[in-house]
Amino acid sequence: MNKRILQTLEYYKVKNALSQFLITNQGQQQLQKLLPSSQRQQVQDWLNETKDGMDVLRLDQEIPVAATQDIQQELRRLKIFATLNATEIYHISQVLQISQNIKKFMADFREAGVDFRCLYTLADQLVALPQITERLVQSVDASGKILDSASPQLQQIRHTLQVTQQRIRERLEGYVRGSSSKYLSEPLITVREGHLVLPVKQAARRHFGGIVYDQSASGQTVYVEPQSVIGLNNTVQEQQLAEKQELQRILQELSDLIRPYQTELRQNAWLVGHFDLINAKAQYAKLLHATEPLLTADNRFNLKSARHPLIDPQQVVPNSISLGTDYHNLIITGPNTGGKTIVLKTVGLLELMAQSGLFIPAAEGSQVAVFQEIFADIGDEQSIEQNLSTFSSHMDNIINILRQTTTASLVLLDELGAGTDPQEGAALAIALIEAFSQQHCDLMVTTHYPELKVFAYNYAQTINASMEFDQQTLQPTYRLLVGIPGSSNAFDIASRLGMPAQVVERARQLQSGASQDLNAMIQSLEKQRHNYETTTKKYQQQLKEVQQQQQNLAAQTRHLQQQQDQIIDQAKVKANQLVDKSEKQAAKIIKQLRELQARSAATIKDDQLISAQTQLKQLRQERKLQKNKVLQRAKKQKAIKVGDDVHVDNYDQDGVVIGKDKKGNFEVQLGILKMRLPQEQLTKIAGAQQDKKQTVSRHRTRTSLPLQLDLRGKRYAEAMADLDQYIDAALLANYGRVTIIHGFGTGAIRNGVQKYLQSNPRVKKFAYAPANAGGQGATIVDLG
Template sequence: MNNKALSVLEFDKIKDEIAKYLITSRGKTLLKKLMPMSVESIVHRLIDQTKDGMDIVRLKGEIPVRKLDDLHDQANRLKKDGNLNGTELAAIGQVLKNTSELKQFFETMHDDEITLRELYNLSDKLIDNPQLTKRINQSVDESGRLLDTASDDLGYIRNQINKLNDQIRHSMEQFTRGKGTKYLTEAIVTLRDDRFVVPVKTEYRAKFGGVVHDQSASGQTLYIEPQSVVGMNNQLHDAQTSERLEEIKILGELSDLVRPDISDILNNNEVLAEFDLINAKAKYANQIKATEPLVSRDNIVDLKQAKHPLIDPDKIVANDIKIGDDYKTMLITGPNTGGKTITMKTLGLIQIMAQAGLFIPAHEESHVAVFDEVFVDIGDEQSIEQNLSTFSSHMDNIINIMKNVTDKSLVLIDELGAGTDPQEGAAIAIAILEELSKSDCEIMATTHYPELKIYAYNTQDTINASMEFDDKSLKPTYRLLIGIPGASNAFNIASRLGMNSSVVERGKSLMSGESQDLNNMISDLENRRKEFENNNQKLEQQLAKNKEVEEDYENQRDQLEKSKDSEIKAAKIRANQIVSSTKKKTEKIIDHLKELERSGVAVKDDQIISARTDLKNLHQDEATKKNRVLRRAKKRQQLKVGDEVKAIPYGQIGTIIRKNKDNQYEVQLGILKMKFDAVDLEKTDQKVEQDQPKPTLVKRTKSSLLSSKLDLRGERYDEAMTDLDRYIDEALLAGYNQVTIVHGFGTGVIRKGVTKYLQGNPRVKSFGYAPASSGGSGATIVDL
C-alpha cells in the first residue's frame, strides 16, 4: 500500500502505540515492517492471530515471551568459524529457554482444550533443543558469566582460587590488625597488578620487607606485597591463569555446539518475535477497547459506532460508516470544523488497521473490506519548491489516483474541486467523480458545492451525507448523517446572532430558485430524520422491555434445569447406595460359588466374570464422568464393530462383534462373549490370532502373564486406586492366594488409600506390611 496514504492517515502513530508493548529486538523490527495486506487470506490469518492473542491476554495475562536480543551478529560470527563470548551465548540461551517455555505453554493450553485459530500452528514452527538448552543454562548465567558448573575443571579451579583468597586474606590480617597497623597509612588489603598488597608508609619500607608493586601520587605510601604471602599470591596468579584458559576452552566448546543449530535458533527467534508482536497488538487492542473486524466477502465496509483511535475516546463522537453495498460513492457536506475530514480519516485508518491484522475501535460485528490500495487526497499539500498552487497540487494528486485506481480501491478526497472558481470547481469535481466511478472503486469525498449535492441525489450508486449541525447551540454535533446532504446554515446563524431581518431576507431573495429548492429539500429530509429517530427511540424502549421479559424467562428456565439436574444427581446417589449394598451381597454369593468349586462342583468362570461386570456397570461414577482427560481419551477411541480392543478390567484382548441398544459393546474374548461399556475398552494394535484353533475348554490356572506384585509408586491417587481395584480382580481370577502391593513411603497418601481399600474389600482375607527385608512399610502383603 502506498506510503502517502499511510503517512496522511497516521498509521505510524498507531505503530508507535503498539511499540510500547514490545520487549524483543526482532519484534520491534517486525513492527517497523508491519503493513496493510491486500490478500484476503493473509488478512484473515493476521486477524486470527490477534484474536488468539486477545484470548490469551484475557485467560492467561499474556503470551510468556522473554526480552530477547537480535542474534544475527552471533550467527554471522559462527558461520565464519568464530567463537562467541559469554554474553552472546547467554542471549542464545535465552532464546532456547523461551522456545521450551512457549512449547510447554501451548501444549498446556491444548490439553486444557482452549481453542485457538492460528497460534498452535505458529508454535509448531518452534524447534526445541532440550540438550543444548540444558548445556547452555548450566554453563552461562543470564549476564553471560560462566558458571562453576560449566565444567568439572572450572569448578575445581575456582574452588582453589576461593581457598587461596581466604588463606591470603587470613595471612594478611596480621598486618591490618594489632601492632602492625602503625606501619600502614590505612588498615586495609587491596590489589595491585592482581596481587594482594597493603599500603605501607614510605619511612617503614625497610622494616616491612616484601615486594613493592606501586606507590601513591604523593610518594607517601608504598603498596607492598608482604613476603609471607608472595608464594600464595603466585599460586593464586597461576590458578587465575588456568581459570581464564579453561573459560576460553569452554566458550569454544559451547560455540561449536551452537554452530550447527544456529539456523534453527534464528528461526526460533523470529517466531518468538512474531509472538511478541501478536502480544503487543492484543494489548493495544485491549487498551483502546477494540473489537475483531469481520472481513466482508463482498468488499462492503460497515463500521458500527467507529471512533478515530488517536483521539481521546471520551471526546470523539462515534459514527456508523457504511459504503460499498447500496452505494459506492459518498459525498459528505456540512460546515467547516464539523468533522468531515476526521470522519474520512477514521474510515481510512480503521480500514488499513484491519488489513494489517489489528483490531478496530468500533462495535462488534463491524465489517471491513480488503482493498488493494487506499488513495488519499487530504489537506493542503501545496509545494513551494515546485511552485504549485493548492488547486494544482490537488489536481496532480488526483490525476495520479485516476491512473492507478481499480475496482478494489478505496479513494478518499477532501474538499473535492476546492481552490478555484466555485462554478468551475464544481464542474471539474463532478467530472472527476464520474471518471473514478467507471473503475467501480469505493469513494468518500467532502465538498461545499451545492451542485454536488444534486449530483449525488440524481446519480446511481452515489449518496449524500452530512455532519449534523445544532441550530439552537450553533455548534456541530460531529454526527454523520447518511442520506441527508448538509444544509446551508448561513441565514439561520446570522439571524440568531442578531443580523437585521431585512438583510437576511434580502440575502435569501438573491439566491437562485434551484438553491432554494435544495435547501427546502434538505429541511424536509432533516424533519423526517428527526421523526424517524423519535419513533426509533420508542421502538428501542419497547425492545428493552421485551429483553427484560426474555431474560426473566431464561432465568426461570435455568433454575428449572438446575433443579432437574439436582434431582437426577440425588437419584443416582440413591441408586449407587442400592448398588453398593447389592454388590456386597453378591460378593458373598461369589465366595460361596468359589467354595462350591473347590468342593468339586463345576462353576464356569464366565458366569462369575459376567456377574461382576454387570454389577460394575450399574454404578454411575460422577467423578469419572467429569474427568476431562478420560473424556478426551474416550473421544479419541471412536470404537466400532471389528476393532481389536483390550478389556481393561481383565487385561484380555478381543474383538468387538456388535453394539447393542444400551450403547454397550459385545466383545469376543476367546470362547467368551462379554458386554462392556466404552470406558472399559481400549483400542489396541495387538491382533487376535485367527489361525489358531479355538480352545474348547476353559480351565482356570494361575496366569503366567500377571505379576504377583503391583507397583503403585509415582502414580496419582485416583489412578493408583483404579489400578489397585483392577489388579485385585485379576489376581482373584488368576487364582492367586497372596499378592504384594508396593506403594512406597512418600507422603503416605497412596499407602493410606491402599489400606482403606483393602479394609473395604470382602475378597481380602488379611493384609499387613512386608518384612523389613522386602520393603517394610513401603509395601503391603495381601492374602486373598
Template sequence: MMNKKILDILEFNRIQQTLQSYIVTAVGFDMVAQLKPVSDALTMQTALDETADGVTILRLKGGIPVPMLENIRPALKRVDIGAVLNGQELAGLSRILSTVAAVDRFLVDLQDNVDLRQVYQLQDQLTAVPALAKALRTAVDEDGRILDDASAHLRGVRQQIKRLENDIRKRLEGYTRGNSAKYLSDPIVTIRDDRYVIPVRAEYRNQFGGVVHDQSATGQTLFIEPQAVVDMNNQLREAQIEENTEINRILAELSNQVAPYTSELADNANILGHFDFINAKAKYAQQMKATEPLISDSNFVNLIDARHPLLDPKQVVANTITIGEKYQAIVVTGPNTGGKTITLKTLGLIQLMAQSGLFIPATEESTVGIFSQVFADIGDEQSIEQNLSTFSSHMQNITQILADLDDKSLVLFDELGAGTDPQEGAALAIAILDQVGAIGAYVVASTHYPELKLYGYNTPGTINASMEFDVTTLQPTYRLLIGVPGRSNAFDISLRLGLNPDIVNRAKLLISDDSHELNNMISDLENQRNAAESEYRDLTKQLADAQKLHQELQTAYTTLQEERDKQVAQAKRQANQIVENAEVKADKIIKDLRQMQLDNAGSIKENQLIDAKTGLRQLRQEEAPLKKNKVLKREKAKQSFKVGDEVMVTSYGQKGTLLEQLDKTHWQVQLGILKMKVATTDLQKAQVEKSQPKRRVATVRGGMNSGPSTTLDLRGQRYDEAMANLDSYIDAALLAGYPQITIVHGLGTGAIRNGVTQYLKRNRQVKKFGFAPQNSGGSGATIVEFK
C-alpha cells in the first residue's frame, strides 16, 4: 500500500475531489474516496482498461446511463434483521433494479458495434430480479409513496376517503357562503388534528355547536368542527386508519419479497457504482485532455509533454520527463521560482495517477513505471511543536525515507541538503544520492549546489538537468532541459539590471577557475542544444516540404499513368478500327480480283493487277512524319557510334576517341591521357574537315575563359561534397593541361585536408604536392604539380 504521506505532499486528495464532482451514486463516491495507487501490474492495467472503456463509451454514447442512486446498504441490513422497509427505502431498491435493466440493455446494444476491455465482464456480474422489480415498480413510486395499484383493498379505501373528503368540504363550504359567513374570521375550510374545521370568531363559538380543536394566538379565532360534520369526520378518520393499516401490510409484504435478494441487490449496487466510477474517470480524462499511459515493467518512465494536473492547462508549461532507461538519477539545477518543485511534483503526481488507473495529462505513447513506493521530501516542513529547524525536519524525513527505500521505489528530493552550511550541505546531498544509488532506487533531486552538477556529470547512471532561464527577459521559461546542468546567471542578471561592470568583473575574479570553466561548459552545452533545436526545426520543415512534394509527385504520377492507360486504350481502339477498315478493303480487292479472273477466263490484265497492288499498298499507314523527326534522327545518330569514332564530350567541351562500349548507355572514351566512362547522351559525333588529312592532335585548352580556374576552394563544404568536387576538378585540370594547381582546404578539423592528401597520394597523374608558403595560406592550402 502506498504511504499516506506522499498522497498528502502531492495533493492526491485534490484529484479525488475533482473525480467526486462527476459522481452520482453513493457507491461511486465511496470508491473515489478509497482510491489509492497500486503496485501490482495486473491490477493497474485492469483499472486503466476500465478507464479506456469509459472514455470510449463517453465519446460514442455520452457515458454509461447510471442515474443518481443513494446508499441502499442500511436498508438491506434492516431487511436482514427482519425490519419492515419504508416507502423511500423500497423506492431506492426499485431504482437499483430498474437501472440494472437499463444498463444491461444499453451494453447489449453496444456489444454489436464496440469492442471493450473490461466493462462487458462487469456487465455479466449484474443480476436481474424481474419479479421483484415489477412488484416494487407497481407498488411504490419514485418518491416512496405507495401506489393505488399496490392492492385492490387500498384502492377501494382511498376511493372512500376521497368521497368522504369531498362530502365534508361541500358541507363546510356551505358555511363559508351565505348568512353563516359573517360568523367566520375567514371564509375558508382548513384542517386541525386531521379533522376538517372552519375558523369562527370567538364571540360566535356557540353558533355552530360541535368541537373546538384549536384557537389563534390572540384567542380571537376558534377552529371549530361543526356538529353537522362530526360523524363524517369520524368516518374519514376510520378510513384513514384503515389505509395506513393496508399500507403497512403492503410494506411488510414487499420487505419479505426483498429479503431473499439482499446479496444480489448489494452486488448490483456495487457494480452500478463501479460503472459510475468509470464514468467519472472518463469525464476527468476528457476534461484534462489526458491520455492512456503505457506501463513499463522495468520502470522506464517517459512522460512526453507532461503537465501538472492541478494547474491551469492554458498557463502550465509542458515538459518531457524521462528516467529509468539510461539513468536512474536526475540532478535538477536552476534559479529559484524556475519550476524545479513543480517538475518534481508533476512526475510524482502523474505516476500516482497512473498507478491508480487514471489517464495522465501527457501526450500519447507516454510511459509510466510500477513503483512499490513513491517518497518525497518537498517544501518547508519546519515543526514548531517539535522544536525542529527546517534542516532538522528535512533530515528526519530523509532518514525515514532511506529506512523504507527499496530498488522499486521513486524518490523526489527538493533542494537536497539545503538549510545548512553550503559545503556540508553539498557533501550530505552527494552522500544521500550515493546511498539511494546503492539501494537501486530511482531519484530526482533539485539543488543549488554546483558540486552536484559535477556529481551528475561524473556519476554512472546519473544525469544533469536544469530549468531554463531567459537572460534576455530575466524570466524563467519553466522548460526542463535534461542533459544540461543549470548555470548561475547572477552576473548576467546584475549587468542587465544596471550594476556597475567593474563590480561584476571584480566579483568574477573572486570565484575559482573551476566555477568559470563549469559555467563555460554549461554555456557551450546550451548553445549546442539551441543549435540542435534550430536544425531539428529546419529538418522538420524540410521533411514536411519533401513529403508534400512527394505527395504531389505521387498524384501527378497517378494522373499520368491514368492518362497513359487512357491514351493507349484509345490508340488500340483506333488501331483496331484501322485494321478492320483495311481488312474490309483488302477483302473487296481480293473479291474483285477473283471476279476479274472469272470474267477474263482465268487471266488478269497487267494494268488490273497493278491497280490491285496499288490499292493494297495504300492500306499501309504513312510513317513519313516520324522519319522526318529531327529528335529521332539525332537519337538514332547517337546509337550508331562504333569503336574508333571521334566524338565531342559535351560536358567537358573536349574531343575524344571511342575505345569500347561498356553497356547500352555508356562508352569508354580516350580524352588526352585519360580514359573516362561517359554516358552516351553526353556524346556527339565530331565533325571532320574533309580538306585536311585525318590526324590525331593533342590539344591543350588555355586562356582566362577556356578552362577551369587554377585554384579550387573547398572551405565550408562537407567532407563527401568536397571529395567529389576535388575529383571532378582534378580531371578538368588534367584535361586543360595545367602543370600546377592550388587546393584551398583551410584548417578546420583537418578532415578535408587529410582527405585531399590521401586522394593526391592515390592519383598517378600527380608528380608531387605540398603545403603552400606561409604567405600564401600555409597549411590551409596545398600546391599540386602534375606529371
C-alpha cells in the first residue's frame, strides 16, 4: 500500500489511538510495523485474531498480558556469552511468567469448551519453561535485586552479615549511651570508608583504641573504629566480599541456565507482544462500537451505517455506501461543507482499517474488499492566487494514479477538475472518469459540475449521489443520498442570507435553460424523496404502534388464559374433594352391606358391591369435569314423589321412593336396603334414561377395569381377596377372558388361584398361559 494514502486518510491517527491500549514494548513495535495488507488470507487471519479478542472481552475476561520490556538486547548479550545483570534476568523472567500465564488462561478456556478461531493455535506456540521460570522468580525481583532465596550460600552469607552488623551497632550504641559518651564530640554513629566509627574528641583519641579513619576539618574530632569492633568489622568486610562473589556466581549460573533457550525466548517475547496487540485491537473495537467486516471475493464493498472513526461519536453522521455490485463509479454532488470529502475519507479509512485486521465502525454485516492499492487525490481548496499551482498539483497526482491503477484498485478523487475554467474542468473530469472506468477499478468522485450529473445518469456502471441539504434551515445534514444528484442551492442560500430579491431573480434569469431544468428536476426529486421518507416514517411509526398493541393484547390474552386455567383448576380440585368425600361414604355403606349380608340370609353379590364402588371411584376427575353441574342441579330440582324411580348420586345406585318423612327426607328402596336420603342426593329418572344410565355405567366400568390382575408380591390372604373382587368386577364388565398373573414363587398363590377358579361357577374354563406369554406364571380365565 502506497504511503501517501496512509497520510492522506490519516491512517496514523488510528494507529495512535490504538497504541493507547498497548502495554508492552513488543506490542508497540508490532503496531509500528503494522500496515494494510493486500493478501486476503492475511487480512482474514488478522480479523480472526481481533474476533477472538472481542470474544474474550464479551466473557468479561482479558488475555493476561503485563507490561514487559524489549529483551532483544538481553538476547544479543546471551548470544556472545555475556553474563546478564539482575535487571536483565528479571526482564526475561517476566516474559516467561507471562507466557506461562497465557498458556494456562487458554487451557482453562479450552477445557470450558469455548471456541476460538486462532487463539489456541497462538497459545500452543508459546514455550513453557516452568522449572527455569520458577528458578528465576525465586532469584530476582522487579527492582533488580538478587533475592536471598537465590542460593543457600547467599542466604547464609547475608544472615551472618546482618547478625555481625547488628552486634557492631549494639556495641557502638553502648559507647554512645554509656559513660564513654563524654569522650565523643557528638552522640552518634557514622560511617567512614565503609566502617562504622565514632566521632571522638581529639584529646580522647586513644581512649577507645582501634583505628582512626578520618578527622574533621578543624582537627577537633577524629573518627575512630574502637578496638572492640575491629574484629567484627573485619568479619563484615569478609562477608561483603563473599556476598559479591556469590552474586556474581548466581548471575553467571542464571545466564548459563537460560542461554540455550534464546530462540524460544525470542518467540515468546514476540507472541506476548502479539497477544498485547490483539487485546488492544479488541479494546479499540469496543470503544468504537465496531463490528467485524466481511471480506468479499471480488472488488466490491457494502458499508452499512459507516462512521468516520476520528470524528466525535456524538456528531458523526452514519452513511451506507456500496460500490462494485451494480455500479463501479459513484459521483457525489452537493454544496460545499456538505460532507462529500468526509464520505470519501470514511470509505478509504475503513478499508485501510479492515485490511489491517481492525474492526470497523459500521453496522453488522458490512462487507469490504481487499484492494491491492487505494489511491486518493484529496486536498483543501486553495485561495484564488494559488489556483494555478493547485490545479497543476492535482493533475500531476491524478496522472500518477491513472498510471498505477489496476482492476484491484480503489480511487478516491475529491473535486475532480476544480481550479480551472468550469467548462474545461467539467470536460476534463468526464474524460478522466471514462479513463478510470476503462481500468475497471472502483471510483468515487466528488464535484460541483452539473455536467457530471447528466454524465452519471447516462454512463454505464455509474450512479449519481448527493449530500442532503435541509432547505428549511439551509444547513447540510451530512447524509449521503445514492441515486439522486445534488444541487448547489446557491440562490436559496443567498436569498435566506439577505440577498436582495431582484439580484437573486436576475441570477436565475441569467442561468442557462438547461441548468434551470436540471436544478428544477433535482429539486423535484428531492422533494419527492423527502415526502416519501416522511410517509415511510409515519407508516413505520403506525406499524410500531400496531405491533405494540398486538403485544399488549397478546399479554392480556395470556393473563386471561392463566386466570381461566387457575379458576378451572380450583374447580377441579373442589370437585375431586367432593368425590373423595363420596368415596369414603360409599366405602362405609359397602362395609355396612357386607355386615348385613353376613348377619342375614339375604344374598348380595360381590360383583354388585364392586360395581358400586368402581362407579363411585370413576366420579374422580383427572383435571377434566365429566358432568355439567348446572344441568345436574336442574335435574335435582325436579319434583320427586312416592313411587318415582330415582338415582342416588352419592352411591350411584337406582331405587324407588317408598315414603317421605316430616323433615322432607325420602325413604328409598335400594335392593334389599332401605335408606332415608335428602332430596339433594336424588335425581328423578325415566325408564329410558335408566337404561341409558346402566349402559353408560357398564361402559364406564368396562373401560376402567384392566384385562389382567397381577398378584405377584402379595400375601396369600390379600391375593385371594383381590382375586375374588376382580372376578366379580370382570363379570360385571362383561369380560369374556382375563389373565391372572401369579408368578412362580413357592406355588402357594398359584395353587390358591387354581382352587378358587375350580369352585367359581361363573368360570367356564381356565389354563396356563402360552410359553411366550408367561407360561405357568399366569393363568388365562374364560368367563361366562
